């Protein structure tokens with residue numbers, strides 16, 4: 584009896600999912616306009632991706648852009664904590680077809696929207712190829728509602744991250760001067776170029792004690808990239824290690840909102856003005872490319 588009940592509820596869930604999913608015909612229609620889409624990734628964990636992503640989203644929204652931050656550190660999301668937002672829904676609800684993507688958006692500062700990655704859901708931590716395909720398809724309609732979509736990834740080269748890297752025109756690679764972070768960052772840069780030879784990559788050296796430390800770490804990164812790959816990312820700049828970042832986390836506000844004139848606040852603002860962000864477009868819609876990358 585219990586088995587029949589659970590089959591029935593699964594069928595009902597799939598029915599709802601089909602109802603909520605945009606049709607393929609809708610997906611291939613010409614878009615009204617497409618958002619610029621950038622991915623923020625790193626090899627090693629804890630390099631500062633989410634700090635940068637949340638501040639970037641806030642700063643661009645403050646400039647009047649329609650900004651969406653997608654926290655794709657799925658299952659272990661924390662952008663909502665950094666923004667002081669309590670999301671009702673997350674990527675998991677969208678993936679399971681329980682809500683439409685735009686219904687899952689939460690409001691952040693200055694009108695920016697957040698699509699949270701959810702906390703502690705197994706299906707999100709290691710989704711199947713099919714589940715990811717469904718999710719990308721469900722996210723696709725959002726592209727025409729925003730000027731800029733910022734995707735904050737979990738560390739490393741999981742399947743979902745690599746599909747995003749294959750689809751994106753523009754990647755912000757966040758590292759710090761530690762040799763382990765540089766080495767893992769190099770591995771990610773190499774992989775990104777393998778799956779997407781056209782990709783534009785900008786590197787941010789975060790949490791540096793001084794400009795000299797940042798330059799020396801960048802020289803090492805660039806040297807290795809040039810030597811082994813024949814090319815290197817563009818150096819966007821460096822962000823100092825700054826206690827105002829920890830204070831902003833405790834306050835659940837981006838540091839560029841809480842203390843814009845702090846050393847980290849200034850540096851992050853410069854990163855947010857990196858010109859390629861304004862040209863981060865792909866010829867085909869981003870999520871159509873991401874779906875192709877899954878095949």
Ligand SMILES: Nc1ncnc2c1ncn2[C@@H]1O[C@H](COP(=O)(O)OP(=O)(O)OP(=O)(O)O)[C@@H](O)[C@H]1O
Nearest residue numbers: 628629630631632633634738790822823824825828
């Ligand atoms: N410039 C900085 N100055 C001081 N502390 C920093 C700075 N950048 C990041 N941190 C610290 O590093 C921690 C990790 O930052 P963040 O969560 O942005 O990393 P992440 O790359 O998103 O991590 P994960 O790989 O787990 O997603 C923060 O909680 C903060 O304490």
Ligand SMILES: [Mg+2]
Nearest residue numbers: 632633656736
């Ligand atoms: Mg993070």
